[in-house]
Amino acid sequence: MADKDVLGRAGEDRAAHYLRQLGFEILDRNWRRPAGEIDLVVADSATVVIVEVKTRRGEAYGHPFEALDARKRARLWRLAVAWAAAHRDQIQGRRLRIDAVGLIGAEPATARLEHLVDLEVP
Numbered sequence: 001m002a003d004k005d006v007l008g009r010a011g012e013d014r015a016a017h018y019l020r021q022l023g024f025e026i027l028d029r030n031w032r033r034p035a036g037e038i039d040l041v042v043a044d045s046a047t048v049v050i051v052e053v054k055t056r057r058g059e060a061y062g063h064p065f066e067a068l069d070a071r072k073r074a075r076l077w078r079l080a081v082a083w084a085a086a087h088r089d090q091i092q093g094r095r096l097r098i099d100a101v102g103l104i105g106a107e108p109a110t111a112r113l114e115h116l117v118d119l120e121v122p
Contacts, residue, residue, distance in 0.1 A: 010108035011055025015101040064102035070122035
C-alpha cells in the first residue's frame with residue numbers, strides 16, 4: 001500500500017473514532033461507486049452524515065479543506081443521494097448532510113483535527 005494510502009486510512013480511523021466519541025454510529029466506510037467514494041457514513045437519531053476525510057502531513061500544499069472545491073462538493077452530494085437511495089431504511093426520517101474532517105500532522109493519531117459541519121451545496 002502506498003504511503004499516502006496508509007496515511008489516509010489512519011486519518012479515516014482517527015476521524016471514525018472522533019465521530020463515535022461525539023455519539024455517532026458508523027454506518028458505512030469506503031462506500032464505492034463508479035462516480036467516487038464516500039469515506040465515512042455516520043448517523044445519530046436525527047441525521048445521517050456523509051463525511052469526507054482529508055489527511056495532510058502539513059500545509060505545504062494547502063489546508064485539507066481547500067481540496068473541497070465546488071466540483072468535489074457536488075460529487076459528494078451526488079454520492080450522498082446515491083447512498084441514501086441504496087439505504088432507504090437507514091435514512092428514513094433523518095436529515096442528510098455532508099461534513100468534512102481535516103487532519104494536519106505527521107502522525108494521524110496526534111494530528112490537529114478540524115471538523116467542518118454541513119458543507120454547502122455548490
